[in-house]
Amino acid sequence: MDVLIHLFVGLHIIGIAALLGGFLTQMKAMGQGAARFVPGMLHGAFTMLATGVILVGLNEADDHHVNTIKIGVKLALLIVILGLVYVKRDDEKVEKGAFGLVGLLTTVNIFIAVLWT
Numbered sequence: 453m454d455v456l457i458h459l460f461v462g463l464h465i466i467g468i469a470a471l472l473g474g475f476l477t478q479m480k481a482m483g484q485g486a487a488r489f490v491p492g493m494l495h496g497a498f499t500m501l502a503t504g505v506i507l508v509g510l511n512e513a514d515d516h517h518v519n520t521i522k523i524g525v526k527l528a529l530l531i532v533i534l535g536l537v538y539v540k541r542d543d544e545k546v547e548k549g550a551f552g553l554v555g556l557l558t559t560v561n562i563f564i565a566v567l568w569t
Contacts, residue, residue, distance in 0.1 A: 453514045460510065464503040468562060470496025471533070475555040487551045488544060489537045497534045504530070522568050529561045 474493035481487040504527070511518050536554050540546050 453510065457507065457510050457514065460503045460507050464500060464507060467496045467499030467503060468558070471500065472496075472555075472558050472562070475551075475558060478551065482548055482551050485548065486545050487548070488546055489541050489551070489554070491541070493554070494534075494537050494541055497530065497537055501530055501534065519568070522564065526561055526564055529557050529564075533557050533561075 470492045474490045474496065478487040478490065504523075508518055508523055533554055536550055540550060
């Protein structure tokens with residue numbers, strides 16, 4: 453079971469890398485007011501959601517303690533991120549505020565995962 457959990461942790465990290473990487477590649481465009489949500493950001497966010505749900509289930513099945521408050525906060529942030537990216541995915545330009553919010557919430561989500569023990 454541990455191997456399966458580690459596999460999904462790796463996939464979860466790939467998802468967050470796609471989301472954050474997509475944001476970082478658009479930083480220069482954001483400064484010029486021409487940033488957009490690239491498809492990799494949407495796929496990364498969906499990957500994070502799917503693997504996160506699977507990880508909670510696998511950890512519960514393996515009798516590991518799951519901090520449900522932490523998971524709930526991370527899920528709430530991810531739903532906001534997903535909502536913004538999904539709704540604005542076809543826009544040629546995204547407002548700086550909305551685009552910056554996705555980057556900020558993604559970074560906060562990473563720090564919650566790492567620092568909240």
